[in-house]
Amino acid sequence: MGIIGDGLDRAVQQAFTRPIPKSAGAQMRYLVKQLKGTRAVADLLGVSQRTVERYVKDQIRRPRADLAQRLEDAVRARWQPRVRAQARKQAATAAGLVIHTRARFGFTAAPGTSDDARIRDLTVALPPQYAARFFSAQDAGASEQQLQQIAAEGLGEMYFRDRGRRAHGLEVQFTDVEQVEFDL
Structure with a gap:
């Protein structure tokens, strides 16, 4: 994979x-x-x-x-397929997941803002809807690029735009992924 x-x-x-x-x-x-x-x-x-x-x-x-x-x-x-299914269901409906990553983040934003890409270490809790998107995309045979896009959207929403409270219109570019770990 x-x-x-x-x-x-x-x-x-x-x-x-x-x-x-x-x-x-x-x-x-x-x-x-x-x-x-x-x-x-x-x-x-x-x-x-x-x-x-x-x-x-x-x-x-x-x-x-x-x-x-x-x-x-x-x-x-x-x-343990039932334990696996139960953990996925729990993450997708209630608990969400935590993503630990080291990658290059760049931005597309309004003129005059800092959009230079740089390596960042982030640990962000993603809500259940992102866990559900990850698991459904994975079950559908999504490519690594598609999973990376879901991660970029989740990190952009939760970390950079703070659930819509700041940086409106900011689009996150998630590239050069060095490491990714998830916790349920």
């Missing part, structure tokens, strides 16, 4: 109530159960069906580093 999409996924994963399985065998067994067969898991991970069966039976215990990462990512993406 991208830096913003990955940040949203990490924020939702913080809501997990149990850790993912640790051993490769336990992770494989979980995926086999979720995907209902060893062939689907083998296709997902890019290994043979026999390799998956060996992990399930604990005949192989330590995967290669690249396979271990793919395996962990696949399990993490499917782990």
